[in-house]
Amino acid sequence: MKFCSECAGPVSLRVPEGDDRPRYVCDSCCTIHYQNPNIVAGCIAEWEGRILLCRRAIEPRHGLWTLPAGFMELGETTQQAATRETLEEARARVELDALYAVFNLPHINQVYMLFRGRLLGPDFSAGEESLEVALFDRDSVPWDALAFQVVAETLKLYFGEQPGGRYGLYVGDIERLSREPLRYRTRYL
Amino acid sequence: MKFCSECAGPVSLRVPEGDDRPRYVCDSCCTIHYQNPNIVAGCIAEWEGRILLCRRAIEPRHGLWTLPAGFMELGETTQQAATRETLEEARARVELDALYAVFNLPHINQVYMLFRGRLLGPDFSAGEESLEVALFDRDSVPWDALAFQVVAETLKLYFGEQPGGRYGLYVGDIERLSREPLRYRTRYL
Numbered sequence: 001m002k003f004c005s006e007c008a009g010p011v012s013l014r015v016p017e018g019d020d021r022p023r024y025v026c027d028s029c030c031t032i033h034y035q036n037p038n039i040v041a042g043c044i045a046e047w048e049g050r051i052l053l054c055r056r057a058i059e060p061r062h063g064l065w066t067l068p069a070g071f072m073e074l075g076e077t078t079q080q081a082a083t084r085e086t087l088e089e090a091r092a093r094v095e096l097d098a099l100y101a102v103f104n105l106p107h108i109n110q111v112y113m114l115f116r117g118r119l120l121g122p123d124f125s126a127g128e129e130s131l132e133v134a135l136f137d138r139d140s141v142p143w144d145a146l147a148f149q150v151v152a153e154t155l156k157l158y159f160g161e162q163p164g165g166r167y168g169l170y171v172g173d174i175e176r177l178s179r180e181p182l183r184y185r186t187r188y189l
Numbered sequence: 190m191k192f193c194s195e196c197a198g199p200v201s202l203r204v205p206e207g208d209d210r211p212r213y214v215c216d217s218c219c220t221i222h223y224q225n226p227n228i229v230a231g232c233i234a235e236w237e238g239r240i241l242l243c244r245r246a247i248e249p250r251h252g253l254w255t256l257p258a259g260f261m262e263l264g265e266t267t268q269q270a271a272t273r274e275t276l277e278e279a280r281a282r283v284e285l286d287a288l289y290a291v292f293n294l295p296h297i298n299q300v301y302m303l304f305r306g307r308l309l310g311p312d313f314s315a316g317e318e319s320l321e322v323a324l325f326d327r328d329s330v331p332w333d334a335l336a337f338q339v340v341a342e343t344l345k346l347y348f349g350e351q352p353g354g355r356y357g358l359y360v361g362d363i364e365r366l367s368r369e370p371l372r373y374r375t376r377y378l
Contacts, residue, residue: 003197005190037261038225072226077293077362078300079378099360104266111228111267169358171288173266189268
């Protein structure tokens, strides 16, 4: 951020009075421009014991597999965001059952909120941001070609549930320990 | 938003190519300025069967009671945000047990994430944004002087739990039906 979105004046990074951390503050009109983490909402959409994954047609991680998920928009709920992303990326209609996992990714200022749900039918196809879409059981998941650590963690949890048992609700923090090589640590509340 | 924070050029609200909703787009450098909902993280902090509420020293709802909660900051987790807000607003240290409730407030683009926890001791006092801080049981909660609908909903859920039972995890949508008079509808997933 270089300029004020209210008056076009230059902004400086400084601690406003009464605050405890640097913010972008307009030198001219004094507007404080807060920045906050974003929610990524998504679905674990099941059909006859298998779940829906999308192979990404966009960067980052072009060509790798992910759960249908994306940034929550203004004016919608997290559930609406999760079902919308499933429709957009996998052309699939889903009914949500429950929140399943919340993952904090503080190194990229994202909070994933992933819901469990059921496809309303076996109809799906690649949306504009996907190369292909398919259903996978535990043994067929492309574990070595998953796009993001948060997807791998979620699939491990989900396929680890006891058949006929009660689903858990998980809150995890995924911390990036290093970039080269890429290493993460996940801890659960 | 009137000006681009990258180049100070004027912005227009229009649908970018390949998108499906209006965004602020810079007329000059073409930067798309996405806007997304914010997370409000907070605590239901218990001590000997009573929970901590803060009487607000700031607008909106000055003088009314709320759970310690506030906007999640960059670089932190939702749990860190919840414990930080409890420390700032109630000068209280808390250990979190679990996520308890997620509330979507689409009319103000907020998602509340409220955690259950226990005070580490009976030490608390009003932080800068609070007039006073106190512990309440179900019968002493100032039900007619609560600051926000989301606080009332959360306290109803929490005090409705069965003694010795397993706590629930709630995902609710609070919709504002009208402003005058102020009316809301809450629905749970």
